[in-house]
Amino acid sequence: MLQSVIFSRLPLLSGTADLVLLVIVAWSLQKKVKNALVWTLVGGLMVSYVSAMPAYAPLIGYILVFGFTRLIQRRIWQVPILTMITATVLGTFVTHILNILFLFVTGDPIPFQESITYITLPSALLNLLLALPIFVLVTDLAKWVYPEEVEV
């Protein structure tokens, strides 16, 4: 809802921040969170339902984002903030390119170069700006939902 009502109305050139992507990345990076894939599916399904994008493209995009966020975290970096930034930028490009491909396959092609220049790059910048605040908020939320166990 926030994405549809607020963030989609605040464009930079023609790009907008993707709150769902940011939350999925940040939630996937929380060590104690075990059900991040479930929330990825929920977020992806909701965006797919609201959006006019064909064939559940946002859902597939978000699952890919979840997958490589976990991959980066396990195999490359253990520092969550670095992973957050990298996964955000990569995730923006992956989801956008996937959307362009889906539109091309379903017969509604859009110009690739123009899309990258005017939509994907500004969106990546906006996502990058919001990455840290969202990470902090989601980390607090994770601490609240999964409080640390104290030995007595």
Add this chain to the structure above:
Amino acid sequence: MNKFSPQFWQRLMLLLIIGGVLALALGGYLAPILKVAFTPLIGAQQWLSNKYIAVVEFFTMPRDVATLRQLNSELENKVSSLETQLIQLQDQLREAQVLYALLDFARARPENTYVAASVIGRDPVPFLRFIQIDKGTDDGIRHGMPVVTQQGLVGRVDAVTAGAARVQLITDANVNVNVRLQSSGVDAMLSGSVTGEVTLNMVPQDVVLKPGELILTSGLGGNYPAGIVVGQVVTVRKRETDLFQTASIQPSVDLTNMPAVLVITNFRPSDLTPLQPPK
């Protein structure tokens, strides 16, 4: 013989003095003297009054403070409630103004039936130019119905649920609208783009196209009713080597900031698929 007694003269003198003093006082001649005479008295009375009030407050104040605190909190609650009410009323006024404008537009075109709807969201994917409205099949909205505002064409209904609908805007990259130039009556094609810019295509080279030219829907293709304002020509691109000239169009509706729209419910788009040659 003295007819009047000495007492009489005394009383007369007294009356004359009193009358004289009164006359002087009424004439304002005694004001400086009275001021000097009364100033110490007024000061004394003020002092006495202050002391009296202080004494009264000493005995009654504790009860009054409690009452005042209670009253204050009640008033604060009332003020915050009124402020909330004011904000709600301002919102309602803004909405009412929009609806009045839409109603004026609907009255000006009695041949159409309209359903007013509020814009409740935008497509989360930035490649697409769609909005969501709060009316659906329960309100008579069907797929393909044109959507307008008092300023002009917005788009058409793309998908509907019972309580909401998705509208594809004319700025979407996959939208083509058959239009007509108002001055010359020449038919052309309007196309959206991925950045939200709108371009006028298929305008023959011999047509004089000037900035400010009004663009209306032509009704060709059966997707939109004819005669709805779409926008104005901003810049013209004309090259000798091209078959057609093109122009960039400023949509008449601010599609980025629409609180409400009207759906034309008595217009059924024509399905031309059976008439199209097989691929």
